[in-house]
Amino acid sequence: MITVTYSATVSPAPVITSALSSTGTAATTFSYQITAANGPTSFNAAGLPAGLSVSTGGLISGTPTIVGTSSVTISAANAGGTGVSTLTLSVYSACDLNRDALTNVVDVQLQVNQALGATACTSDLNRDGSCNVIDVQRDVNASLGGQCLLGP
Incomplete structure (x- = not known):
């Protein structure tokens, strides 16, 4: 065998x-x-x-x-x-810059901010406890000579 x-x-x-x-x-x-x-x-x-x-x-x-x-x-x-x-x-969407699944005024503002070279928050200008797109917009507004810098 x-x-x-x-x-x-x-x-x-x-x-x-x-x-x-x-x-x-x-x-x-x-x-x-x-x-x-x-x-x-x-x-x-x-x-x-x-x-x-x-x-x-x-x-x-x-x-x-x-x-x-x-x-x-x-x-x-x-x-x-x-x-x-x-x-x-x-x-x-290509327009949804903050990737929150919505295309709204925040995304439009982010595009404007990017075009103006303002992409990062530097301070909590509206004093809401967070540094966000609203504060970036206030920075942009200030750099363009805008008067509404603080407050809601």
Whole structure:
């Protein structure tokens, strides 16, 4: 009688190691690389926003066309199995400068401030306990010779 012994080594399933949240801007090129430990041989992504696709190498790329937040199922596979995680992908309007999912007067003011070179708050001019866009606007107003500098 002949006895033959076989042994096989199976790699463990991949474990997703890339960040599980990302942001992009509608109508602007976007890319995100899925990464994983344990030698993945293929990648996939399901639930991508319109305008994005995933390559066989795990690169999610394209130009998103819709504003909103998507829960994207990302996966990496090898002979040992499949590792799965959820990527939270938020796509904002190009006009939503403070990324609060609203496009409003604050975003317009941020654009004006940036155009004038005022992008950081230097002091709590309106004395509300926080240094914010309103204070930046008051700095801009003061630099332009405005008279309303303090108070609500």
